[in-house]
Amino acid sequence: xxxxxxxxxxxxxxxxxxxxxxxxxxxxxxxxxxxxxxxxxxxxxxxxxxxxxxxxxxxxxxxxxxxxxxxxxxxxxxxxxxxxxxxxxxxxxxxxxxxxxxxxxxxxxxxxxxxxxxxxxxxxxxxxxxxxxxxxxxxxxxxxxxxxxxxxxxxxxxxxxxx
Amino acid sequence: xxxxxxxxxxxxxxxxxxxxxxxxxxxxxxxxxxxxxxxxxxxxxxxxxxxxxxxxxxxxxxxxxxxxxxxxxxxxxxxxxxxxxxxxxxxxxxxxxxxxxxxxxxxxxxxxxxxxxxxxxxxxxxxxxxxxxxxxxxxxxxxxxxxxxxxxxxxxxxxxxxxxxxxxxxxxxxxxxxxxxxxxxxxxxxxxxxxxxxxxxxxxxxxxxxxxxxxxxxxxxxxxxxxxxxxxxxxxxxxxxxxxxxxxxxxxxxxxxxxxxxxxxxxxxxxxxxxxxxxxxxxxxxxxxxxxxxxxxxxxxxxxxxxxxxxxxxxxxxxxxxxxxxxxxxxxxxxxxxxxxxxxxxxxxxxxxxxxxxxxxxxxxxxxxxxxxxxxxxxxxx
Numbered sequence: 001x002x003x004x005x006x007x008x009x010x011x012x013x014x015x016x017x018x019x020x021x022x023x024x025x026x027x028x029x030x031x032x033x034x035x036x037x038x039x040x041x042x043x044x045x046x047x048x049x050x051x052x053x054x055x056x057x058x059x060x061x062x063x064x065x066x067x068x069x070x071x072x073x074x075x076x077x078x079x080x081x082x083x084x085x086x087x088x089x090x091x092x093x094x095x096x097x098x099x100x101x102x103x104x105x106x107x108x109x110x111x112x113x114x115x116x117x118x119x120x121x122x123x124x125x126x127x128x129x130x131x132x133x134x135x136x137x138x139x140x141x142x143x144x145x146x147x148x149x150x151x152x153x154x155x156x157x158x159x160x161x162x163x
Numbered sequence: 164x165x166x167x168x169x170x171x172x173x174x175x176x177x178x179x180x181x182x183x184x185x186x187x188x189x190x191x192x193x194x195x196x197x198x199x200x201x202x203x204x205x206x207x208x209x210x211x212x213x214x215x216x217x218x219x220x221x222x223x224x225x226x227x228x229x230x231x232x233x234x235x236x237x238x239x240x241x242x243x244x245x246x247x248x249x250x251x252x253x254x255x256x257x258x259x260x261x262x263x264x265x266x267x268x269x270x271x272x273x274x275x276x277x278x279x280x281x282x283x284x285x286x287x288x289x290x291x292x293x294x295x296x297x298x299x300x301x302x303x304x305x306x307x308x309x310x311x312x313x314x315x316x317x318x319x320x321x322x323x324x325x326x327x328x329x330x331x332x333x334x335x336x337x338x339x340x341x342x343x344x345x346x347x348x349x350x351x352x353x354x355x356x357x358x359x360x361x362x363x364x365x366x367x368x369x370x371x372x373x374x375x376x377x378x379x380x381x382x383x384x385x386x387x388x389x390x391x392x393x394x395x396x397x398x399x400x401x402x403x404x405x406x407x408x409x410x411x412x413x414x415x416x417x418x419x420x421x422x423x424x425x426x427x428x429x430x431x432x433x434x435x436x437x438x439x440x441x442x443x444x445x446x447x448x449x450x451x452x453x454x455x456x457x458x459x460x461x462x463x464x465x466x467x468x469x470x471x472x473x474x475x476x477x478x479x480x481x482x483x484x485x486x487x488x489x490x491x492x493x494x495x496x497x498x499x500x501x502x503x504x505x506x507x508x509x510x511x512x513x514x515x516x517x518x519x520x521x522x523x524x525x526x527x528x529x530x531x532x533x534x535x536x537x538x539x540x541x542x543x544x545x
Contacts, residue, residue, distance in 0.1 A: 094174060097174060097178065097182070097183075098174065098178075101175075101178055109182065110182075113182035113183050113186065114186055116183050117183050117184070117186035117187050118186075120183070120187065120196075121187050121188065121191050122191060122195075123195065124195065125195050125196075125198045125199055128195065128196065128199050129199055129200070132174070132199070133173075134199055134200050134203070135200070136199075136200060137200050137201050137202075138198070138200070138201065142201075143198060146197055146198055146204065147198065150193040150194060150197070150306075152307055153190050153193050153194035154194065155266075
């Protein structure tokens with residue numbers, strides 16, 4: 001256990017594009033990955049986070065500070081998370097889900113995944129393919145056959161048409 | 164435009180399925196995400212994903228959906244209220260088409276035009292029985308897939324005063340159908356059918372049967388599972404030969420799967436009630452002398468003294484029986500069926516109810532809650 005003294009400890013995190021960030025240890029240990037490093041005593045100098053870029057790490061730290069400032073009140077934490085994610089676009093959310101996974105932060109992971117699912121829910125096939133960089137490997141006949149199989153889903157359901 | 168792939172995000176497959184796609188309702192997965200690529204279709208159709216998706220639906224605040232069975236068609240509603248303003252007066256609109264939330268779903272062509280009986284719901288599957296043509300079906304409303312492999316295997320079912328349940332056997336995990344019926348004379352007969360073996364044999368595959376020397380009439384036929392036992396709200400009317408009178412008594416009757424035993428559990432008082440399970444406790448709903456419904460929960464299983472009043476359910480003045488269908492919004496809201504004519508959502512916070520589904524003309528209907536899932540009906544044979 002590194003933090004046995006009463007004074008608040010500050011950790012320095014380094015993103016994969018060499019940006020440095022200071023963050024209170026109490027907030028940073030929301031990440032199980034960082035907490036394990038702290039407990040193993042490897043948090044003395046700079047903690048390198050090889051899978052997270054500076055822009056995303058800045059966002060994650062904003063979240064860490066914001067959420068750890070809220071006392072144990074699930075309602076308030078939930079509304080903070082909703083507000084925090086409300087203005088994030090798909091690309092940012094995708095970066096954050098990868099960061100949350102790497103940092104092992106389950107509360108951020110759940111919130112971001114749910115947000116991505118909500119964004120994707122009614123998007124068109126083309127939108128999903130584009131955002132995930134997926135090639136359509138169906139032939140037109142195969143695609144028509146899959147559509148035909150679930151024909152009823154096309155009756156009276158609207159899709160957000162971002163083409 | 165040509166180099167559109169620069170923005171692409173490589174979310175690993177297990178993150179995509181476990182964390183993201185598993186949170187998307189079945190209808191959207193079938194409509195959009197199956198068509199993304201062959202790989203996505205394979206992922207979404209796989210048994211592992213189907214299980215993850217089911218587990219998520221069970222946790223989701225809006226995962227509870229309601230199926231309403233009426234003559235000719237069913238309606239599938241989520242738990243969001245009717246959005247159009249709708250007059251609450253009964254019989255106001257008999258000839259006009261009422262606004263209908265949700266979607267109409269046809270019955271299999273093998274069924275008659277009568278309203279089928281709903282025997283139970285589990286893992287997004289619903290067991291239906293058409294008394295007109297004596298056909299049995301397992302149906303997933305989220306995928307609209309039927310299984311009629313057992314269609315003619317329950318032709319002898321007599322559902323006049325009966326109890327039922329469909330789900331996984333608490334000891335073995337296999338899918339079973341439980342039917343409680345009245346035998347000649349005055350006793351109840353509970354039978355547990357393993358659906359897997361019921362399909363493969365000519366004979367009936369009763370894995371358990373229990374006779375009991377009392378006759379019951381059931382407030383709501385579909386039982387509630389808790390602690391390995393099924394529970395029904397019943398009324399008994401034993402005939403007292405010495406005094407020449409019927410003495411009615413209200414009870415909870417429990418069928419324990421493991422012990423193959425029937426036990427009676429006392430309700431909080433002597434009145435007609437309906438039953439459900441919340442937070443690992445039995446609860447009952449009944450109408451008090453002031454015409455207000457009360458919800459009581461049995462804090463300690465089987466202990467009569469532990470019945471505790473939880474809340475009043477206001478605004479159902481003329482209703483006789485409220486059947487609880489399920490909770491939503493983390494338990495702040497209860498979905499109820501009122502006198503087989505309306506489905507409403509009651510908020511314990513706002514202390515008021517909102518209409519989810521109204522009856523058509525004066526037809527009664529049957530409703531049940533289910534979870535959104537991709538589980539194929541054929542899973543009952545596995």
